[in-house]
Amino acid sequence: MIRVGIIGGAGYTAGELIRLLLHHPDAEIAFVHSTSNAKNLLTDVHEGLLGETNMKFTSRLALKSIDVLFLCMGHGKSAEFLAEHPVPQNVRIIDLAQDYRLSSPDHDFIYGLPELNREEIRQARHVANPGCFATAIQLGLLPLAANWLLHNDIAVNAITGSTGAGVKPGATTHFSWRMGNMSIYKPFRHQHVPEIRQSLAQLQPGFDAAVDFIPYRGDFARGIFCTEVVRLDSDLNGDDIVKMYRQFYDSAAFTHYVNRDIDLKQVVNTNKALVHVEKFDDKLLITSVIDNLLKGASGQALQNMNLMFGLNEHAGLDLKPSAF
Numbered sequence: 001m002i003r004v005g006i007i008g009g010a011g012y013t014a015g016e017l018i019r020l021l022l023h024h025p026d027a028e029i030a031f032v033h034s035t036s037n038a039k040n041l042l043t044d045v046h047e048g049l050l051g052e053t054n055m056k057f058t059s060r061l062a063l064k065s066i067d068v069l070f071l072c073m074g075h076g077k078s079a080e081f082l083a084e085h086p087v088p089q090n091v092r093i094i095d096l097a098q099d100y101r102l103s104s105p106d107h108d109f110i111y112g113l114p115e116l117n118r119e120e121i122r123q124a125r126h127v128a129n130p131g132c133f134a135t136a137i138q139l140g141l142l143p144l145a146a147n148w149l150l151h152n153d154i155a156v157n158a159i160t161g162s163t164g165a166g167v168k169p170g171a172t173t174h175f176s177w178r179m180g181n182m183s184i185y186k187p188f189r190h191q192h193v194p195e196i197r198q199s200l201a202q203l204q205p206g207f208d209a210a211v212d213f214i215p216y217r218g219d220f221a222r223g224i225f226c227t228e229v230v231r232l233d234s235d236l237n238g239d240d241i242v243k244m245y246r247q248f249y250d251s252a253a254f255t256h257y258v259n260r261d262i263d264l265k266q267v268v269n270t271n272k273a274l275v276h277v278e279k280f281d282d283k284l285l286i287t288s289v290i291d292n293l294l295k296g297a298s299g300q301a302l303q304n305m306n307l308m309f310g311l312n313e314h315a316g317l318d319l320k321p322s323a324f
Contacts, residue, residue: 003030014032063091092308093126094127096129108125110124124308132224134196141228144284156213228284254272272321
């Protein structure tokens, strides 16, 4: 049985991770750390877990008692935590923040997108979980990069649910502002663009086109709906492109090419990603959808844990969407 520790246990991603781990056949939670909630029940914060656990938050760090540590803190906090708390060499680490997503000689974290780095993740001691927008956007573009087809600027629009902003209330997250509303934020400057560019260059060395990303806030709680427009310098027809996508994701555990228009609700509350592509003259319109808290965060983190410990990728993740 894999013993799990969670740091930063009060946020949305931690709550989803706890929910998944409570029903994982090969893992058990050793502790959920939260200084501000120490000695309180997990269900005092994550009320959806009522009836499933009587565990309490703790301020103690029993790092020697675990096999894997999930870091579910805000961006910048993971590096601080690891600098202040030496983690035993045998304990594997999965970071859900952005601190280690970009390759650097200063760390050994592997970028944890299974559709890109599955074999590297299997061997990794430390994994940096991708960003939610970055996951949805990359899954729409990776097959093109793998076939060296990205030579022109890429236009990306993606809308995310309010849970993408985290659990702490803010001016753009409360219900009365968000409901019936849409807005953009961080146009062309979103923090996930560098990791997207890194992955595309991994498959297509020398990639230097712009990724013009406009993120939107949506008036729903969870999910990401993404569209990408790519101009091709190629005479490949639509059937060739579809075949390329099908082949690229043929062995993917959760990412599926769909040969018709896709909807957000097909993936909400699951670890699935759906991708669809259509050719219009010399342009491709790519659509991809994920649940930002699952495939975009905690579900993907658990998928990475499964790979790191030699388990089936689906362990603890066979979640079903609503039937309507």
